[in-house]
Amino acid sequence: MAKQMDNSYVAFERPASVLPHAMIGVAVGAILLAGAAVAVFYGTFVLAAIFGISFLGVAGYSWFVFDQTKRLTAAKGEKLIDWESAQPDIQRQSLNVEVSELSRILEVDTEQISDLQSAYIVAEDLALRQIQQEENVPLLRHVSVSGVPFDAVFVKGEVVVCCEVSFLIIPELRQERVEAMMRKIAQVKIELDRMNIGIEVRLMSVLITQLTPEDEDHLRRTLGTKRFSETPVDIDIRLLDFEALQRIYVTD
Numbered sequence: 001m002a003k004q005m006d007n008s009y010v011a012f013e014r015p016a017s018v019l020p021h022a023m024i025g026v027a028v029g030a031i032l033l034a035g036a037a038v039a040v041f042y043g044t045f046v047l048a049a050i051f052g053i054s055f056l057g058v059a060g061y062s063w064f065v066f067d068q069t070k071r072l073t074a075a076k077g078e079k080l081i082d083w084e085s086a087q088p089d090i091q092r093q094s095l096n097v098e099v100s101e102l103s104r105i106l107e108v109d110t111e112q113i114s115d116l117q118s119a120y121i122v123a124e125d126l127a128l129r130q131i132q133q134e135e136n137v138p139l140l141r142h143v144s145v146s147g148v149p150f151d152a153v154f155v156k157g158e159v160v161v162c163c164e165v166s167f168l169i170i171p172e173l174r175q176e177r178v179e180a181m182m183r184k185i186a187q188v189k190i191e192l193d194r195m196n197i198g199i200e201v202r203l204m205s206v207l208i209t210q211l212t213p214e215d216e217d218h219l220r221r222t223l224g225t226k227r228f229s230e231t232p233v234d235i236d237i238r239l240l241d242f243e244a245l246q247r248i249y250v251t252d
Contacts, residue, residue, distance in 0.1 A: 036048045084143060084147075086142040087144075091149075098167060099120055102167060102169065103116055124208070126208075126248075127165055127240050127245060128141060128151070128206070129249055130240055132154070135154060137156050140154065145191075146192070148162075148187050150163060150164060151165040152206075160201045161202045161236070162203055164205055164206065166206070168207055169209075169211070170215070171211055171215040171218040171219035172219070172222065173227075178227055181203060181205060182230060182232070185201065185232065189201050200233075202234045206240065
């Protein structure tokens, strides 16, 4: 059984609703505006200015409380999500599927499969390093979100981003791969919507490429079609060149 990651924030209570704060802010603001109007009517402009400044202060404070409450709700919601390390057999199965497809395209011998596996693992590692560098947030590798495994997951603001990594040596992303990603992210979205914790979900498709410039242009045009039109969430597609990643993280 997979060891569950630390969910210690689950013990915290969810923050109180922002509605009472909003109602109080509206009521006080209305009183201040009424006072300012009365002061203007009687020509006491100094008092009107005091009421006006007070109204601006209440409005600013109310917005601050609303924003902080929303952020706290999201932060605690993230800890309520069921994070687990992906089972080793699931990780192994995912790796074998990707390597089998690469070996079919490259027509490599059986004894070269292990080398191809190693190359894929290195490529995935470098790509996820680059994503973490670009996003500047902690990144969890090979975890399941509500029982759905992904190559990596990170949280940014109020969005849970689920990453799927593919290694392309031809300018084509298999349709079955696209459909598998959409099924997985749809399942996560359904679960998070059911929990109603104010967290959005996004899919990031990380494509490690080893292509000529012409083939990469063709791939970009292909990805720009309606292949992802049925995705139930926003999707972020990142193309990362394998050789460039090696120059950044491996060679001097």
